[in-house]
Amino acid sequence: MKDKSNQSHSAEAETEALVNKNVSRRSFLKGAGLTTAGTVMVSSGVMAFDRPKPQAKKAIGPGATTINLRVNGKTRTIAVEPRTTLATALREHLQLTGTKIVCDRGSCSACTVWLDDQPVNSCLMLAVEVGDSEITTVEGLSKNGQLHPVQEAFIEHDATQCGFCTPGMVMTTAHLLRNNPDPSLEDVRHAVRGNLCRCGTHPNVFKATMAAAKKS
Numbered sequence: 001m002k003d004k005s006n007q008s009h010s011a012e013a014e015t016e017a018l019v020n021k022n023v024s025r026r027s028f029l030k031g032a033g034l035t036t037a038g039t040v041m042v043s044s045g046v047m048a049f050d051r052p053k054p055q056a057k058k059a060i061g062p063g064a065t066t067i068n069l070r071v072n073g074k075t076r077t078i079a080v081e082p083r084t085t086l087a088t089a090l091r092e093h094l095q096l097t098g099t100k101i102v103c104d105r106g107s108c109s110a111c112t113v114w115l116d117d118q119p120v121n122s123c124l125m126l127a128v129e130v131g132d133s134e135i136t137t138v139e140g141l142s143k144n145g146q147l148h149p150v151q152e153a154f155i156e157h158d159a160t161q162c163g164f165c166t167p168g169m170v171m172t173t174a175h176l177l178r179n180n181p182d183p184s185l186e187d188v189r190h191a192v193r194g195n196l197c198r199c200g201t202h203p204n205v206f207k208a209t210m211a212a213a214k215k216s
């Protein structure tokens with residue numbers, strides 16, 4: 001059996017060890033806190049030093065801003081609000097009313113124009129986003145007063161009724177023939193799959209496009 005003095009001695013030693021442990025843990029945490037803070041400061045200082053400064057972007061709007069648009073081979077300067085779509089800019093600011101707005105939400109393709117030779121729905125694009133791209137509208141298809149072969153074929157084959165879808169159909173089929181001068185009927189059907197017509201002109205649009213392909 002251990003004597004009492006021995007027991008109390010070892011209890012004191014344990015208490016001292018615990019105190020020392022706590023002190024050293026506290027000191028450690030304090031030190032670590034400072035070190036961590038120092039590291040954050042240093043590391044953010046380094047990061048801030050290395051990180052390239054963000055480029056200041058020119059804010060546009062909310063009022064009208066002046067932009068240049070390349071349309072049918074000419075540069076046109078207009079003032080539009082940032083919310084103005086390309087379709088609206090063409091129709092209301094440049095009086096190019098051949099481009100039609102029907103759904104105004106990208107569903108019908110009546111507003112199709114070419115942007116750098118690619119057909120796009122101009123109601124889905126903001127005029128301020130166009131930049132230096134070349135825009136071709138239905139007015140730009142005819143050359144020297146001569147209608148485009150697709151336009152002539154649409155007239156010959158009665159491929160238009162109310163006419164709201166017609167400019168979009170013409171821009172889509174003319175683009176097809178530009179890239180594929182000898183399309184199959186399936187190619188034509190595929191090309192105009194997004195061009196909606198409430199008047200049921202699709203059969204005549206197919207005939208007109210095939211006829212235009214034969215002529216060109």
Ligand code: FES
Pocket residue numbers: 100101102103104105106107108109110111112121122123124
């Ligand atoms: S008006 Fe643009 S897709 Fe219908």
Ligand code: FES
Pocket residue numbers: 159160161162163164165166196197198199200201
């Ligand atoms: S001709 Fe009327 S919507 Fe196509």
